[in-house]
Amino acid sequence: MGIVTGLRLPVAIDVDTTSSGYVTLVLFMTLIVATSILGKVIYELHFSPLRQIPGPKLAALSDLWLLHKLYRLEKCGTLERCFAQYGPIVRIGPKKIALNSIDTIKPIYGVGTRFVKSTWYETWALSGRQNVFTIIDPKAHANRRRITSQLMSHNNLIKYLPAVNHHIASLVKLIDRKKKLGEQLDFLVLYRYLALDILSSATFGKNFQLLESGQDHPFSNDLDACVAVLPPRGYVPSWMWVVVKHFPSKRWQFLLGGEQRIFDYSQNVVMEQERAPLTDPPTIIRKYLDHREEDGSALPNDIIIGETANLFFAGTDTTSNSLSFITWELASKPHIQKRLFEEVSHLAKDEVPPLEDVQGLQYLNAVLKEGLRKYAAAPSHLERVVPPGGARIDGHYLPAGTVVGVQIYSMHRNANVFVRPEEFLPERWLPENETEDMRRHFMPFGLGSRVCMGQHVAMMEMRLALVALVRHYQLVVPKGFDYSSMEMKDFWLVFPKGHSLKLDVVERSE
Numbered sequence: 001m002g003i004v005t006g007l008r009l010p011v012a013i014d015v016d017t018t019s020s021g022y023v024t025l026v027l028f029m030t031l032i033v034a035t036s037i038l039g040k041v042i043y044e045l046h047f048s049p050l051r052q053i054p055g056p057k058l059a060a061l062s063d064l065w066l067l068h069k070l071y072r073l074e075k076c077g078t079l080e081r082c083f084a085q086y087g088p089i090v091r092i093g094p095k096k097i098a099l100n101s102i103d104t105i106k107p108i109y110g111v112g113t114r115f116v117k118s119t120w121y122e123t124w125a126l127s128g129r130q131n132v133f134t135i136i137d138p139k140a141h142a143n144r145r146r147i148t149s150q151l152m153s154h155n156n157l158i159k160y161l162p163a164v165n166h167h168i169a170s171l172v173k174l175i176d177r178k179k180k181l182g183e184q185l186d187f188l189v190l191y192r193y194l195a196l197d198i199l200s201s202a203t204f205g206k207n208f209q210l211l212e213s214g215q216d217h218p219f220s221n222d223l224d225a226c227v228a229v230l231p232p233r234g235y236v237p238s239w240m241w242v243v244v245k246h247f248p249s250k251r252w253q254f255l256l257g258g259e260q261r262i263f264d265y266s267q268n269v270v271m272e273q274e275r276a277p278l279t280d281p282p283t284i285i286r287k288y289l290d291h292r293e294e295d296g297s298a299l300p301n302d303i304i305i306g307e308t309a310n311l312f313f314a315g316t317d318t319t320s321n322s323l324s325f326i327t328w329e330l331a332s333k334p335h336i337q338k339r340l341f342e343e344v345s346h347l348a349k350d351e352v353p354p355l356e357d358v359q360g361l362q363y364l365n366a367v368l369k370e371g372l373r374k375y376a377a378a379p380s381h382l383e384r385v386v387p388p389g390g391a392r393i394d395g396h397y398l399p400a401g402t403v404v405g406v407q408i409y410s411m412h413r414n415a416n417v418f419v420r421p422e423e424f425l426p427e428r429w430l431p432e433n434e435t436e437d438m439r440r441h442f443m444p445f446g447l448g449s450r451v452c453m454g455q456h457v458a459m460m461e462m463r464l465a466l467v468a469l470v471r472h473y474q475l476v477v478p479k480g481f482d483y484s485s486m487e488m489k490d491f492w493l494v495f496p497k498g499h500s501l502k503l504d505v506v507e508r509s510e
């Protein structure tokens with residue numbers, strides 16, 4: 001067997017390129033890979049500081065376990081089953097822990113906590129421009145949050161109420177039009193139009209007119225593209241993403257391009273707004289443009305673009321999917337719909353009622369809360385990182401850098417707090433039934449210093465839309481409806497398995 005000097009490596013090593021030489025090389029490489037895998041298995045299961053924490057063995061070995069559940073659109077349900085099997089603290093990755101214990105909320109999410117968001121959030125930053133949702137550093141976040149919170153305050157929001165009312169009236173007109181034409185009503189689509197028309201008018205000063213035209217806008221397709229790409233990008237190991245992102249499929253490459261198209265569109269609007277006359281109320285972009293930091297400097301345009309795009313990411317499907325699931329519950333449970341109608345029947349039918357008149361409606365609020373409990377739009381384990389020095393959580397020591405998260409989905413399904421948690425029972429939220437424990441476990445908008453900034457917008461939109469809908473129509477589940485299509489799936493946000501909600505409506509007579 002001759003030794004052939006083949007490939008010349010920087011260090012002078014003679015490589016045997018005969019077939020038996022290749023076999024030896026392959027065996028050698030296999031041995032190295034097998035030894036590393038074995039080493040990893042032994043380390044994660046027997047030596048890792050997290051080895052005592054129960055959970056699926058595969059999860060302890062690789063983040064691919066969690067990724068697989070995400071791709072099967074059943075991460076929340078899987079973690080819920082893990083809690084039932086292993087208890088309130090479960091290891092869901094080599095360095096990841098999911099929690100289902102109310103006592104862990106305050107130390108992890110409470111105001112002033114040292115647990116910061118995980119780097120997963122950064123992947124939501126539009127083309128790398130970090131925004132109030134994605135910024136990790138607490139000081140930088142507090143500064144950015146201050147700017148956006150002025151825009152999202154109740155006093156500022158009511159200035160946009162006439163526009164919201166206009167869009168809700170357009171929703172009713174579109175339903176009437178479609179009904180006359182005998183077209184199917186897909187409430188998932190209709191509510192998405194509503195959310196986008198409201199956001200586009202308030203943010204860009206450009207009504208996308210989806211409800212007027214009954215048609216999609218390229219921006220909404222690009223939002224879909226981002227929602228398909230960004231959450232997994234945060235879970236896939238970076239080396240794998242480099243490969244995945246070059247996958248040669250036209251559809252995939254189109255989805256990847258959504259981020260840049262949203263950036264370009266928003267950039268044009270920012271440039272237009274710089275020159276446009278001031279409106280009353282000013283657009284949200286204009287408010288960002290006019291903002292001055294303490295040192296007198298303006299926000300760079302790309303930061304403004306990132307912030308406004310984030311409002312669309314955070315405020316579109318969250319609100320429209322929540323409304324869809326609630327509408328589904330009303331349609332499929334006529335006794336709940338009837339009780340809600342009785343509460344709102346005194347309100348004028350042909351005009352959207354003043355906000356004050358709907359805010360205090362007890363049954364409406366109970367329906368909304370129950371919808372947000374059962375179908376919390378972002379019900380995931382909200383990832384935070386254990387600070388330097390480590391932390392003791394639920395009796396376990398967790399080293400610095402461990403990623404921990406309380407799963408909202410499971411908090412909302414605690415059977416000791418919410419009796420028959422899988423049932424939609426608005427009555428549980430009526431003042432005579434609601435308990436302090438329920439309030440503590442109810443967290444559809446997140447918690448603490450990172451709590452949702454759009455909750456007042458979302459509540460305003462959902463209240464007014466539901467009142468208008470129930471006031472005008474009786475919602476009916478069509479014959480032959482596939483009930484399984486409404487099974488809840490999750491991919492960071494929740495949505496119905498069938499990706500649609502096609503209902504009939506019967507116009508109310510007076």
Ligand code: HEM
Nearest residue numbers: 132133314315318319377378382445446450452453454458
């Ligand atoms: C039913 C509707 C909504 C639900 C259930 C919801 C839920 C949430 C949740 C759970 C978080 C916290 C995420 C975390 O801590 O990891 C969050 C954050 C946020 N949401 Fe919402 N959201 C809704 C609507 C909206 C709307 C309409 C907007 C704006 C137009 C909005 C803007 C934001 C922003 C800016 C943050 C980041 C806050 C921060 O990190 O400081 N959301 N939302």
